[in-house]
Amino acid sequence: MPHPYLDDPSGVVALAHRGFSRDGRENSMAAFAAAVDLGFRYVETDAHATADGVAVALHDATLDRTTDGRGAVADLPWSTVARARIGGVEPVPRLDELLGTWPDLHVNVDVKDARAVRPVAEAVERTRAHDRVCVASFSHARRRATLALLSRPVARSAGTLEVARFVAAHRLRLPAAAARALRDVDALQVPARQGPLRVVDAGTVAAAHAGGTAVHVWTVNEPAEMHRLLDLGVDGLVTDRADLLRDVLVARGTWR
Structure with missing residues (x-):
């Protein structure tokens, strides 16, 4: 049996990469909302963790490219990352915020760093999003480490x-x-x-x-x-x- 994440009635999994934004506000709640408003049931995002263990939806290891903030996410507390603005406008989302805002939205999560493994797993557990999450990573070790912390299977x-x-x-x-x-x-x-x-x-x-x-x-x-x-x-x-x-x-x- 395929994992429920893959069960799309159309037969095609259409994934909005970092949400949908034409103005550089990737991985923002506004970008994810734009994808949902278009009718998308799937979005792709990336995950890093702050110094105090908060999983955030952000592609880069640093805030520099996509936000008005500076520095490595892993070196900063959530209170600092929360003040950064994507494209100077949108806040950096927590992963559990993304998973919790749209209870039917399927989310492909690319675990970008070993320090994000436990925070990502905790965000999935907190929102009980197992049936609508796919854990991805270029590193199979990071993927397996994340899966080992989950109480129920997710897609892999x-x-x-x-x-x-x-x-x-x-x-x-x-x-x-x-x-x-x-x-x-x-x-x-x-x-x-x-x-x-x-x-x-x-x-x-x-x-x-x-x-x-x-x-x-x-x-x-x-x-x-x-x-x-x-x-x-x-x-x-x-x-x-x-x-x-x-x-x-x-x-x-x-x-x-």
Whole structure:
């Protein structure tokens, strides 16, 4: 049985990457609200932790790029991070705030740092959001450490090493090894290409599906590429252009 996180009635998991914002206010509550207002049931976000153990929805390790604040999140207390403003306007959200504001919203959480492991798990536990959370990380060790602290399963996304092993085994025509590479995950969340290497094609999609693993592709912002990947049979798309992805899915008759 697939994890409830993956159970979308449309058959396509449409993920708004860091919410939806055309003015640089990524990972803000306003950006997540904009995605929800468009009708999105899924958003993607990132998680770091403050010095006093508060999980925040923020991509970068520092406040410098996206906010008017400065410094590494891990070195700052929540009281300081809370004063920073994304794009000079929006506050940095706590992860439990995001999970608690929309009780039906599915949230893909990329655990960016080992210090965020326990705070992320605590935010999921506090909001009882297990059925609508997917824990992702480039590090499978961070993902596993987060899962170990949870009282109930959440969906799991493959880390970099698992992806590399899967793609290598598939290219070498070793289906058993490809299946083993993904045995601990529910979703393969990958770019369509990694440098010169095509990660997502009909063969890799079929191989992932053979092992019961969903395929989500990031970050896809062009309608033609959205159509191409959906025609290959991928199960989900992560996009900065939630408006365009919605239009594509409406045109294909799969927007619910």
